[in-house]
Amino acid sequence: RLVRVADAAGGGIAAVLAGLLVAYLLGLVVASGPVPALARAVRSSQVLSAVDGVAPGAVHTLFGDVRRTLRASGFPEVFAGLGPRDLPAVRTPGGRLANRPAIRRTRLSVVQVSGTAAACDRRVSGSGFVYAPQRVMTNAHVVAGVTAPTVAVGRMGRELPAQVVAYDPGRDVAVLRVPGLDVPVLRFAGEAERGDGAVVAGYPEGGGYRAAPARVRTRLTARGLDVYQRAEVTRDVYAVRADVRAGDSGGPLLAPDGEVYGVVFAASADHVGTGYALTADEVGGVAERGRQATTPVATGGCA
Numbered sequence: 001r002l003v004r005v006a007d008a009a010g011g012g013i014a015a016v017l018a019g020l021l022v023a024y025l026l027g028l029v030v031a032s033g034p035v036p037a038l039a040r041a042v043r044s045s046q047v048l049s050a051v052d053g054v055a056p057g058a059v060h061t062l063f064g065d066v067r068r069t070l071r072a073s074g075f076p077e078v079f080a081g082l083g084p085r086d087l088p089a090v091r092t093p094g095g096r097l098a099n100r101p102a103i104r105r106t107r108l109s110v111v112q113v114s115g116t117a118a119a120c121d122r123r124v125s126g127s128g129f130v131y132a133p134q135r136v137m138t139n140a141h142v143v144a145g146v147t148a149p150t151v152a153v154g155r156m157g158r159e160l161p162a163q164v165v166a167y168d169p170g171r172d173v174a175v176l177r178v179p180g181l182d183v184p185v186l187r188f189a190g191e192a193e194r195g196d197g198a199v200v201a202g203y204p205e206g207g208g209y210r211a212a213p214a215r216v217r218t219r220l221t222a223r224g225l226d227v228y229q230r231a232e233v234t235r236d237v238y239a240v241r242a243d244v245r246a247g248d249s250g251g252p253l254l255a256p257d258g259e260v261y262g263v264v265f266a267a268s269a270d271h272v273g274t275g276y277a278l279t280a281d282e283v284g285g286v287a288e289r290g291r292q293a294t295t296p297v298a299t300g301g302c303a
Contacts, residue, residue, distance in 0.1 A: 075266040076141050078276050080225050087239050090195050093213035097197045102258035108183045112203040113138045115146035120302035127202030127251030132291045136176040138250030139265050140169045141227040144303035151178050166290035167297050170226045170233040172265050173283045175290025188280040189259035192216045200242045202251025214242030227303040236282040244275030253277040
């Protein structure tokens with residue numbers, strides 16, 4: 001009789017664990033979906049958050065294709081699991097910051113990156129910035145699967161052919177070599193602190209240039225997935241209070257003096273008015289490789 005009781009108890013525990021795993025996997029899919037209210041509800045669940053804390057990386061990639069299909073924003077997912085339930089509150093970003101002379105002077109150095117990902121028959125558009133002579137930094141997911149990207153320079157009114165010479169799908173960073181590009185170089189800034197003012201500069205939704213005010217919420221280590229949702233990675237990122245839109249990807253998060261705090265790469269699915277930028281420290285290694293590189297590299301498949 002004792003053995004039967006033990007077997008029954010073991011079976012009950014296994015059923016509960018299996019149920020939690022199924023609920024967690026479904027929660028991951030919902031958290032990536034197009035309904036922010038549902039995403040917030042999932043992320044606020046204490047039970048699912050507890051499961052998230054012990055779930056192995058393989059679980060996060062299990063439904064990668066499904067999550068990528070449901071993702072409505074066009075941005076990559078910052079967190080492989082449910083991510084933080086709360087972020088530090090900061091004041092509304094000041095609108096005047098985007099009109100400072102130092103910010104206005106950066107406009108020519110913020111470019112639009114475009115191309116066609118032939119494998120998925122999709123035209124892509126994002127942002128980038130000139131950080132070294134004839135070198136543009138952008139996100140890897142902007143040029144994933146693109147073989148012939150172009151760079152459009154704001155007021156110059158022309159597109160220049162470019163080559164991807166550094167590509168890191170884990171960090172979500174790429175460097176383009178653009179022969180003939182002759183515009184001022186933007187320099188990387190030191191660390192941003194909570195509450196610091198900033199500017200998201202780019203070409204949202206494939207349109208014209210926009211400089212949107214931002215404020216740094218926090219700096220954190222994000223456990224996420226690569227741009228293909230196949231491998232787990234960690235990234236050093238800023239969470240910022242800002243209106244980050246599709247197309248801003250790859251653009252700079254500018255400090256008030258016009259230097260670059262980091263590279264914008266995502267918007268939050270459930271924290272309204274929050275975006276994410278890779279820190280200057282995170283992208284530094286790729287920046288250095290790309291500065292010296294002249295040989296084109298492959299950009300994999302569509303992200």
